[in-house]
Amino acid sequence: MTHELRGRDLSLGYGGDDVVSHLDVEVPDGRITMIVGANACGKSTLLRGMARLLRPSGGQVVLDGRSLQDMRSIDVAKLIGLLPQSPVAPDSITVADLVGRGRYPHQGWFRQWRSEDELAVQAALEATGTADLAGRPLAELSGGQRQRVWVAMALAQDTDLLLLDEPTTFLDINHQVELLDLLTDLNRERGTTIVIVLHDLNLACRYADHIIAMRRGVILAEGSPREVIDASVVTAVFGLDCEVILDPLTGAPMVLPRGRHHICGGGWRREPPADPQSVRGCPGLRLG
Amino acid sequence: MSTQTLSPPPQAPPVGTRAADVRRARRRLGLLVTTGLGLLALALLVLTMMVGSYGLTPWEVVASLAHQSQDPATDFIVRGLRLPVAATGLAAGIALGVSGAIFQKLLNNPLASPDFVGVSSGASLAAVASIVLFNASSVAISGSALIGALVSATLVYVLAFRGGLSGYRFILVGIGVSELMLSLVGYIVARAELFEARQAMTWLVGSVGQAGPGQLWALIVALVVLLPVAILLERPLRSLELGDDTARALGTRVELHRLALIAVSVVLIAFATAAVGPVLFVALVAGPLARRLLGPAGGHVLAAGFVGASLLLSSDLIAANAFSSPLPTGLVTGAVGAPYLVWLLVTANRQGLGG
Numbered sequence: 001m002t003h004e005l006r007g008r009d010l011s012l013g014y015g016g017d018d019v020v021s022h023l024d025v026e027v028p029d030g031r032i033t034m035i036v037g038a039n040a041c042g043k044s045t046l047l048r049g050m051a052r053l054l055r056p057s058g059g060q061v062v063l064d065g066r067s068l069q070d071m072r073s074i075d076v077a078k079l080i081g082l083l084p085q086s087p088v089a090p091d092s093i094t095v096a097d098l099v100g101r102g103r104y105p106h107q108g109w110f111r112q113w114r115s116e117d118e119l120a121v122q123a124a125l126e127a128t129g130t131a132d133l134a135g136r137p138l139a140e141l142s143g144g145q146r147q148r149v150w151v152a153m154a155l156a157q158d159t160d161l162l163l164l165d166e167p168t169t170f171l172d173i174n175h176q177v178e179l180l181d182l183l184t185d186l187n188r189e190r191g192t193t194i195v196i197v198l199h200d201l202n203l204a205c206r207y208a209d210h211i212i213a214m215r216r217g218v219i220l221a222e223g224s225p226r227e228v229i230d231a232s233v234v235t236a237v238f239g240l241d242c243e244v245i246l247d248p249l250t251g252a253p254m255v256l257p258r259g260r261h262h263i264c265g266g267g268w269r270r271e272p273p274a275d276p277q278s279v280r281g282c283p284g285l286r287l288g
Numbered sequence: 289m290s291t292q293t294l295s296p297p298p299q300a301p302p303v304g305t306r307a308a309d310v311r312r313a314r315r316r317l318g319l320l321v322t323t324g325l326g327l328l329a330l331a332l333l334v335l336t337m338m339v340g341s342y343g344l345t346p347w348e349v350v351a352s353l354a355h356q357s358q359d360p361a362t363d364f365i366v367r368g369l370r371l372p373v374a375a376t377g378l379a380a381g382i383a384l385g386v387s388g389a390i391f392q393k394l395l396n397n398p399l400a401s402p403d404f405v406g407v408s409s410g411a412s413l414a415a416v417a418s419i420v421l422f423n424a425s426s427v428a429i430s431g432s433a434l435i436g437a438l439v440s441a442t443l444v445y446v447l448a449f450r451g452g453l454s455g456y457r458f459i460l461v462g463i464g465v466s467e468l469m470l471s472l473v474g475y476i477v478a479r480a481e482l483f484e485a486r487q488a489m490t491w492l493v494g495s496v497g498q499a500g501p502g503q504l505w506a507l508i509v510a511l512v513v514l515l516p517v518a519i520l521l522e523r524p525l526r527s528l529e530l531g532d533d534t535a536r537a538l539g540t541r542v543e544l545h546r547l548a549l550i551a552v553s554v555v556l557i558a559f560a561t562a563a564v565g566p567v568l569f570v571a572l573v574a575g576p577l578a579r580r581l582l583g584p585a586g587g588h589v590l591a592a593g594f595v596g597a598s599l600l601l602s603s604d605l606i607a608a609n610a611f612s613s614p615l616p617t618g619l620v621t622g623a624v625g626a627p628y629l630v631w632l633l634v635t636a637n638r639q640g641l642g643g
Contacts, residue, residue, distance in 0.1 A: 096307040104539060
C-alpha cells in the first residue's frame, strides 16, 4: 500500500511565531527518512505537524491527496503512528497492556477486543523481541527494553507510516544501533515508511535512505546522505567546523567535528587515504 | 549489526507469558476483584440495615426488601427508616469513588481528588451561604450545593486552561480556588447566628443521614445515567493516561474526551456532595485502594466506585453505632482519611511523584 505524505506551504508554531514557515516537504514512500538539525530548528515540530499533533498555522499536510485536518483522528491513526520523544505510562502498567493500547484506533466503543487485535499485539511483541517480557511491569525494564516496548506499541497500531521523535535519546550506543536495526528490519520486511528525528548525525547518515537537514524552520538540504552531507552542509546546518569522510564500514558519510583541541592537522576528505594505516600529519598515530 | 538480515527475537517466549495469556489472566483478575468488591458493598448495605437500636437478621432485611416480610414493624424499620440512609451511602460512595478515580487517572496525580481541587469547596460555599443568608430548606441547600460545585469546577477549568489542560496547573489552580472558597465559608459562618452556624457546620462535616428523598432520587438518577458513560469513557481514559501526544497519535480526541471525563466526574461528585455534604477523603482514597487491589488489572473505575461505597457504608456504620450518640459520617472518614493523606504525601515525595 503506497502512501503520499507531504507538507504544502506548511507553517507550524505554538501560538507565537511560527517555528516552521512555508515549508514544502515530501516523505518518500517506503523509505527511511531522517530529519536532522540543531536544537530548536523545528525538526520535532515538523514531525508533530505531519502526525497531526499540531494544527498548521498555514498551509496543510496532505496524506494521499487529502488534508490531514479534514480527516477524522481515528482514520489518521490507522495510517500514521507516532512515538513521541518522552512517552509516559502509568506506574504499574504491564508490557502486554501497554502494547495492547496501540490497538485503540482499530477498536470501537462497544466492539472492544478481537482476535486480530491479539494477533497484532503478539506480532509486535515478537518483532521487537519483547514477547518474553509480556507479563512484566514496564517500570522494571531497562531503558533499551522499554524503548523497544514503546516501538512495539506503535507497531501494534499497524500503520503504514511510522514517525519517531528522537527514539534513541537516553539509550547507550549498543541499544541505539539495535533500535535502528529493528526499524530498518520493519522498513525492509513490511515496507513501512519511517520518518525519524535523530540527533546523532552519523547514525542518521548510516541508516537513512533520505535525509532532511533543517535550520531555523527551513530545509537546507535533502536527498540521499551521500549526495547531501558534506562539510559545507554540516557547517551550514549545525554551525560546526568539521570534516566529512566516508565510513570505512558502510560507505556512508561520517562527520568528524573539528573542535578546538586534539587536532593534528590534515584529515580525510570524502575518500580514505591510500595508506589507511597512517594518518597524514600525525606521525606515530595509526588507525587499526 | 548487518541491516539486511532480520534480527530474530532473542529468545522464544516461554509458555504462559504470551500476551494473550497475560491479558486473559488480567481480565479474570479484574472481573474477580470487581465482582468481589461489588458483593462487599452489597453485604455492607444489608449490614447497615441490620444494625441499630432494633437489631434484625439478614434474612429479615432481605425479606422485607423483597416485599416478602409479614411483619409491618420490620417493614417500617427496613424500608421506611434504614433503606433511604443505606441507599444514599451506597449511591454517594459509588459516585465519590468513580469521580475520584477518574480525576486521579486523568491528571495523573494521586492528590487530584475533587476534595482538594475546588469542587467540594464550591459546594460548601453555596450550601453554607444558602443556610446562613437565605435560611433555605433542605432541598434548596442541596440545589445550591449542586450549582456551587458545577460553577466552581467550571471556574477552575477556565482558569487552568491555556491552549490545553495541564494536570499540574489544574491542581494548583484548584487548590487556590478551593482556599478562596473555604475562607469565604469561614467568613460567612463567623458572621452567622449560633443556630445557623451549627446547622452550617453539621452540613460541612457531611453525613449520609442528612439526605432527603429528593436528594437521594436525584443522586440515583445521576448515577444511572453517568455510571455507564464513565465506564465507556474508560477506554479513551486509558489512552489519555499515556500523555497527550501518544493519545493523539492513537486517534483519541484529546480535548473532547478530557472535557467529557471531567464533566462526568464533576457532575457525579456534585450530586453526591449535594446529598451527603462534603464527606472527605472517600474520593481520594477509593481510586488508589482499588488500584492496589486490582494490581495491573483493568476495569479500574467501577472497582473504585465499589471501594468508595464500601468505605462510605462502613464509615457510616461506625459513625452511627460505635458511639453513645450518632456522629456525622464525615468525622469517621476524616479520622481514617487524614493519616492516609499524610502517608500518601510522605511516600509520594520519596518517589518524586505527586507534586
